[in-house]
Amino acid sequence: MKHELVQLPYELNALEPAISAETLSFHHGKHLAGYVNTLNQLIEGTPLADASLEEIVCNSEGPLFNNAGQTLNHNLYFTQFAPNAGGAPTGKLLAAIEKKWGSFEAFQAEFLTACTTLFGSGWAWLAADANGDLVITKEPNGSNPVVHGLKPLLGIDVWEHAYYLSYQNRRADHVKDVWAIIDWNVVASRY
Template sequence: MPVELPDLPYPRDALQPHLTAATLDLHHGHHQRADVDALNARIAGTELADLALEEIVRASQGGLFEAAAQAWNHAFYWQCLHPRAGGEPHGALADRIARQFGDTQKLREEFNRAALALSGSGWAWLVQHPDGRLAIVTTRNANTPLTGDSTPLLACDLWEHAYYADFQDDRGRYLQAFWKLVNWDFVGARLR
């Protein structure tokens, strides 16, 4: 069964003014679509065709891994954003962030520092390690914490297609917009 390109969880213009419909069209409709199409072409007629996307990511390597991981990373990223989001986390997530980072502002600062330090394309993540600790990690290209022991909680796409149409090469301005859209309810629901 082929992997489907998931619909965005909101209308394509819902993240404006922070991320425009043109950016979502390019990002979701072109780049993520290309990853899903490449993945389906590679798994057609193989035993992988019957696996869930997460399983394909964990079982693959090379070009197949790149396509599968990018398809999964993007689908996850869209869930991390919401038009009526931003603000501050609450509940258990807020408590965990306070224990680990001091407060949400310090989390943002550390996350931004890591995202800005990543040269080239990749992802910035907030993850939960198996011992419960939270951490910020970056991955290059399509790499993802999904292949390790940590649980991805929040993803920020650092590929240029995620922000170039809106912010050109100003990743810092993109990160400011990103924080105004973070879906803390989604992030908190992933805590273990």
């Protein structure tokens, strides 16, 4: 199967100031497009040519793993945002967060720590295990919680290309601003 560049469900400037139109243009239109194109080249004529992104990520290594992982990660990332979103989740997801961390604010603090203490490039994820229990993971480079048998729910890209044009080295400030564009309905639908 040929993997396609995920379409943004909003305009390029819709996530400002958390993610600028310039950052989104480069991040989606250049970085992600490059991962998708390279992935398609790497799987052509292989046993993984018809596999899902999750299957490829769980059954590959090296360049194939990196490009499949980054494609999966960014597909989840770009579709979890909406203009004028934010707030907190509700229902089962909020109950699971409160069960694990005591409060939504405590979860946010631990998630911020995961984002800011990941050395180098990678991702921080809120993920669920098979029992629905939540965990925060730090994944280097293009890895994804699926490699640990977890279901990714919410991911924050902490590669510099995700924030550097607007935030320079202020990763924590970017992560704090991203809370205002999280579409918790999308995240909860993954739970």
